[in-house]
Amino acid sequence: MSTLSERLEAARRAALVDESSDGDGAPQGEALAAGAPDAGAAPAGTPANGAPPPAARAERAERAAAPRASEPTTARRTIGSGQTDRIDELKSSVHVELLKQLGPHLYDADIEPNELDQRVRGVLADVLSSQDRPLSTSDRARVTQEISDDILGYGPIEPYLRDPEVSEVMVNGHASVWLEKNGKLMQADATFTDEAHLRRIIDKIVSRIGRRVDESSPMVDARLPDGSRVNAVVPPLAVDGSALTIRKFSEDPLTVDDLIDFGSLSPQTADFLDACVRGRLNIIVSGSTGAGKTTTLNVLSSFIPNDERIVTIEDAAELQLKQEHVVRLESRPSNIEGKGAVTIRDLVKNSLRMRPDRIIVGEVRDASALDMLQAMNTGHDGSICTLHSNGPRDTLSRMETMVLMAGMDLPIKAIREQVASAVDLIVHQTRFKDGTRRITHITEVERMEGDVITLQDIFLFDNSLGFDGEGRTLGRMRGTGLRPKFLEKMSYSNVSVDPLIFHEDRL
Numbered sequence: 001m002s003t004l005s006e007r008l009e010a011a012r013r014a015a016l017v018d019e020s021s022d023g024d025g026a027p028q029g030e031a032l033a034a035g036a037p038d039a040g041a042a043p044a045g046t047p048a049n050g051a052p053p054p055a056a057r058a059e060r061a062e063r064a065a066a067p068r069a070s071e072p073t074t075a076r077r078t079i080g081s082g083q084t085d086r087i088d089e090l091k092s093s094v095h096v097e098l099l100k101q102l103g104p105h106l107y108d109a110d111i112e113p114n115e116l117d118q119r120v121r122g123v124l125a126d127v128l129s130s131q132d133r134p135l136s137t138s139d140r141a142r143v144t145q146e147i148s149d150d151i152l153g154y155g156p157i158e159p160y161l162r163d164p165e166v167s168e169v170m171v172n173g174h175a176s177v178w179l180e181k182n183g184k185l186m187q188a189d190a191t192f193t194d195e196a197h198l199r200r201i202i203d204k205i206v207s208r209i210g211r212r213v214d215e216s217s218p219m220v221d222a223r224l225p226d227g228s229r230v231n232a233v234v235p236p237l238a239v240d241g242s243a244l245t246i247r248k249f250s251e252d253p254l255t256v257d258d259l260i261d262f263g264s265l266s267p268q269t270a271d272f273l274d275a276c277v278r279g280r281l282n283i284i285v286s287g288s289t290g291a292g293k294t295t296t297l298n299v300l301s302s303f304i305p306n307d308e309r310i311v312t313i314e315d316a317a318e319l320q321l322k323q324e325h326v327v328r329l330e331s332r333p334s335n336i337e338g339k340g341a342v343t344i345r346d347l348v349k350n351s352l353r354m355r356p357d358r359i360i361v362g363e364v365r366d367a368s369a370l371d372m373l374q375a376m377n378t379g380h381d382g383s384i385c386t387l388h389s390n391g392p393r394d395t396l397s398r399m400e401t402m403v404l405m406a407g408m409d410l411p412i413k414a415i416r417e418q419v420a421s422a423v424d425l426i427v428h429q430t431r432f433k434d435g436t437r438r439i440t441h442i443t444e445v446e447r448m449e450g451d452v453i454t455l456q457d458i459f460l461f462d463n464s465l466g467f468d469g470e471g472r473t474l475g476r477m478r479g480t481g482l483r484p485k486f487l488e489k490m491s492y493s494n495v496s497v498d499p500l501i502f503h504e505d506r507l
Contacts, residue, residue, distance in 0.1 A: 004253070053077040071481035085305015120151055155201045157246070167248055168290075173241030174198040189229045198242050202232045209316075211333065220333070223316040226250075247290075251253030253320040256299050264292065264429075265439045266477045267461050269502050272429070272442070275455070275497045277303035280382035282422055286395040287429035292437035293386040294318060294362065296429055300384055304358055308382075311354055313347045314362030325329045327354065343405075344368040348375060369402035376422035391444040392455055399423075413451055420453045422444060424486050430461075442477075444484040458484050460500065479503055 124144055149158035160179055168180035174192035178185055192198040206213050206222045213220040218237045222230040229247040256270050265273075276283065277300055285300065287293045301321050304310060308327045312319050317330045329351065334341035338469045344361065345368035351359055352375060359375050361368065363386045376383050389395040396419055403415050428441035440461035446454040457480050465474035479502045487497060 051183065079142055108294065117148070119150055120148060128395075131275070146297050152207065153324040155190075155197065156192055157201075158490045160188060160190070161224075161246065162247065164250070169244075169246040171198065171393075173202065173238075173243070173244070175241075183431075190420075195241050198244070199234065202234065202242060202244055205230055205409065206232065212336070216336065217333070221316050222485040223318055226318060228240075249320070250389070251317055253298050254295055258300065259296070259299060261474070262328060262436070264296075264437055268479070269439065269442060269477050272459070272497065272501055274301060274303045275424055275495050277301075277382070277384075278305065279486075279493045279495035280379060281423045281424040281486060281490065282376045282397075283384045283427060284395055284423055285384065285386045285429065286389040286392070287386075288431060291431045293427040293429055295437075296427065296439065297360070297384060297386050298361070300359060304382070308357035309355060310358045310360060311351045311356040312360045312362070313344060313351060315344065316362075316440065319362060321360075327356075338452075347370055348372055350374070352380070356380060356384065359383040363387070364402065366398075366402060367406035369399055370406040370408065373399075373403065373418050373422045377418060389428070392441050392457075393506070395426050396423075396445070396453055396455075413448075416451070416453050417448055420448050424489070425484075432473050434467075434470075438473070440475065444486060446485060456482055456484065458482060 016062050056326065063113075073094060074480045103435065121144070124147060130282045137396050144344055146156075148270070149155055154161060155175060157169050157171065160169050160177075166179050166182050167183075168179070170178040171192070172178065174197060175193050177188040178190075179188050192201070202213060205224065206220050208225070209222055211220050211222050213234055215230050215234075215236065218234045220232050221470065224230060224246070227249040227448045229249070234242045245283075256274075259265050260267055260270055283299050283300065287294045298321070301310070301319065301323075304321075305321060306323050306325070308323075310321060310323055311329065312321065312326065313329045313331075316330070317328050319328075323384075329347045331344050331347060332340065333344040343366075346363070348361065348368050348371040357380075359372075359374055359380050360383065362385075362497075363389050364372055372383070372385055387395055387398060389398050396416075399419055400412065400415050403410070403418075423445045425488075426441065427439060428443065430438060430440045431437050438461060439459075441457060441458040444456045444458055446456055459477050459479055462473050462478045463473070463475040465476070467473055479501060483499065490497070
């Protein structure tokens with residue numbers, strides 16, 4: 001009696017013979033070469049008609065079909081992989097040749113960007129045409145664009161920096177690029193070649209504004225020429241490779257009309273904020289990271305009259321004021337020896353000697369809060385700054401904490417009296433789950449009552465309308481019906497507000 005393994009082997013050989021005779025499998029010669037018996041010899045366990053058992057035949061057909069289905073895919077993958085390798089090899093050789101021919105012109109500050117672009121593309125066309133192996137039109141266009149982006153721009157992320165719908169680009173190591181588009185996160189179809197490639201792009205960005213990033217200084221804040229904010233963290237702090245975050249700013253900054261169209265604020269609140277800025281109120285714009293504070297600060301700054309001297313102070317200059325008389329100051333980190341740092345606090349102190357009508361601080365995040373309060377309390381009304389917080393009440397708490405960071409042994413009550421005296425209005429902004437950014441509180445800072453600063457909401461975001469089918473908020477700003485007490489202060493600047501604007505049914 002034959003064993004089970006012998007019977008299975010006989011069934012397998014019979015299936016080979018059957019496939020050869022039907023023309024579906026390998027030719028007869030190949031079946032014989034594989035060790036199958038002649039068709040005339042019926043193996044043991046095979047039915048009298050020579051056909052294999054149905055189960056064995058089905059099993060063999062299934063096994064035979066699997067490789068045939070995968071073979072074209074494997075071939076395509078091999079071809080695609082070979083094509084990609086060839087393109088990468090070509091890019092590398094063209095890149096080297098381009099650097100040889102252009103040399104130092106690539107980094108000559110006196111060359112206009114358009115002229116440099118023409119030179120690079122001209123040399124690139126010559127180098128590509130001299131290649132032994134011709135390229136298809138699409139491959140040539142791809143290689144030209146990618147090398148141009150590498151040399152003239154910021155490599156694989158350059159197309160996303162040009163895309164107006166992309167608001168933020170996040171690189172988490174050389175192989176992972178993410179985007180924020182329409183308020184939502186999504187992964188980009190782009191990667192850097194390796195860590196060295198990513199580091200070259202980061203160095204290109206920070207070196208243009210005289211900053212550096214290396215092991216001794218592994219974090220840096222910088223900006224692109226269009227004002228977009230850049231943050232980079234490199235190893236050893238970034239464990240999985242260098243991290244690069246770019247928050248884009250449009251060359252044509254958003255206006256108050258844009259914010260109204262987006263639903264960030266209503267026409268009535270826009271008119272009210274316009275009057276507050278012209279009325280020289282001291283304003284704090286608060287909110288979480290990415291809530292749109294800088295955009296709102298830019299819009300509020302646009303309400304400042306043209307006949308006033310404005311001094312702006314920022315870590316990385318990104319405000320885009322349209323007034324004629326603007327002095328822009330930017331902080332500076334320490335050099336490689338740990339010296340030469342100029343902080344926001346130093347710039348705020350110095351700005352008081354520059355005869356400013358308005359002082360605008362891009363972001364208060366440390367002891368500079370004390371100097372900002374001093375400026376607001378010493379005749380520089382109409383100053384504006386931004387601050388991270390969760391709400392109007394938290395804004396005051398954070399301001400107190402940052403004042404204490406100055407190292408002054410001041411009692412809390414004295415600090416709160418300074419805050420209540422200096423700050424007139426808090427504009428709080430929130431980023432919702434649907435990606436929209438809305439002003440949710442316009443709050444008056446009144447006075448001290450005991451040891452507490454009293455606040456009064458003038459406008460509030462009404463969430464009672466809920467959300468639509470796509471998850472977008474249907475809420476809007478509404479007046480609370482309360483009139484602010486600083487209207488008298490605004491009248492000193494000959495600015496008045498229609499009392500009906502505060503009526504809760506008006507909005």
